[in-house]
Amino acid sequence: MTAGHRLRCLACKARHVGLCQPLGGGELDVVARFKNGDRRLAAGEHLYHEGDVVNEVYNLTGGWVLLYHLLDDGRRQILEILLPGAFFGLQPDANQPMSHSAVCATAAEICVFRRRDIMNLFLERADLAVRTIALCARERIAIHDHLTSLGRRTARERIVHLLVEIDHRLRAIQPGAPAIVPLTQAQIGDVTGLSEVHVNRILQDLRAEGAVEISRGMLQILRPDKLTEFEGVVA
Amino acid sequence: MTAGHRLRCLACKARHVGLCQPLGGGELDVVARFKNGDRRLAAGEHLYHEGDVVNEVYNLTGGWVLLYHLLDDGRRQILEILLPGAFFGLQPDANQPMSHSAVCATAAEICVFRRRDIMNLFLERADLAVRTIALCARERIAIHDHLTSLGRRTARERIVHLLVEIDHRLRAIQPGAPAIVPLTQAQIGDVTGLSEVHVNRILQDLRAEGAVEISRGMLQILRPDKLTEFEGVVA
């Protein structure tokens, strides 16, 4: 299996971001050796649900995954939008039920590790543990920013800010490609803490201003510069 | 210096939580050896400001510290409330300016490490790196919860939920002590994304219901059970 994994690792589209970024081609073996397999999911499928006990850790290599939390009256908050290179599923303690659900927004490819294997990998290669700590720190900054949006920005600011952030992230992964956001307006509402209706009203404005293009279940960022300008002085 | 640090580590009030929790008394040397010193700050003093380049990492051993972010029109969002045992200040990359500010809500004692030393500590003791990853994961869950509050809970739910969470955390650190929250109403507003005025209105209600006691710049949780009950079905 390891040999097979190594070949896939070499071809991995997310090899140069996230966990494996610091590894040279020769070093991929180290990770490949601990890897447990790949998984392919269709849009709308769940990787795990809140409350599940999951003994795996994941590296997203293709597609978009959403982490969300449900209140028991059905209100939903999308916590993170994961793009290729995201390393996720780590829990503070083994056997602890997941605090959130993970669902695919698009078809997705996911590289799977057993939690125990990853822990052993970290113990063997402390540099990868340090790398993971850095990834956690980066992730934390992104979440802090999200938090600031929900707490202190207006509806329009939240949406513009989200689109700018996604645009940046997409550019970092696939420079040159058109920035297409495969999220429904309801999902954008669940990210930004707004109602689907209000999201629509604001997207209409942005479209009228020429900043975005709207189609069914998808959204294209045409003029990120224009969006940034809208953000104005609001850092 | 190391010997001195070791003595202080042995007496540290936060020895049994956070980073040092898994260390036996004999192992404290490992951390003490890498430690750089202690710092004492008064309420209202800053440990660092957004934009600073900080080459230190911190372990909060006494007091309350608030991490916050400012928008440039002055809106403020408090991102995290740190209690003793918090290990913070890690950045994704060295020499990267801090993305937020850290201010003391009370007098505070802080154990200081140089970033480089901590990295070396992690490389030498991978188990501590793994421990740190677990702390990050725990922290992430707390932030996710905060995020959910800001995005999807009503004002009253946010405040009740915050108080319940703080009550739990205080209980874990100092069981039996009265749950006193040394935050002004304006600060509570900056945590919950509400205005000072609205926070006051809701705290008045909670006081009338006998759940909390209000004094100047401080708030006591009298009946956490009552608060939990208010949370009702809203997980």
Next chain:
DNA sequence: CGTATCATTGACGTCGGTCAATTCGTGTGG
């Protein structure tokens, strides 16, 4: 075609913000 999902639009209501005044508590200097 029939059905389901997503987007769109208007009418209306309300939660929580803003503004502004007042009170309270504590510390300070005279």
Next chain:
DNA sequence: CCACACGAATTGACCGACGTCAATGATACG
């Protein structure tokens, strides 16, 4: 010991951003 200053808390009046409800349209998919 008292007058004052200042930060925090309190209160009321008003308003507007955003939610809710409900109907309709558009598109994909089986």
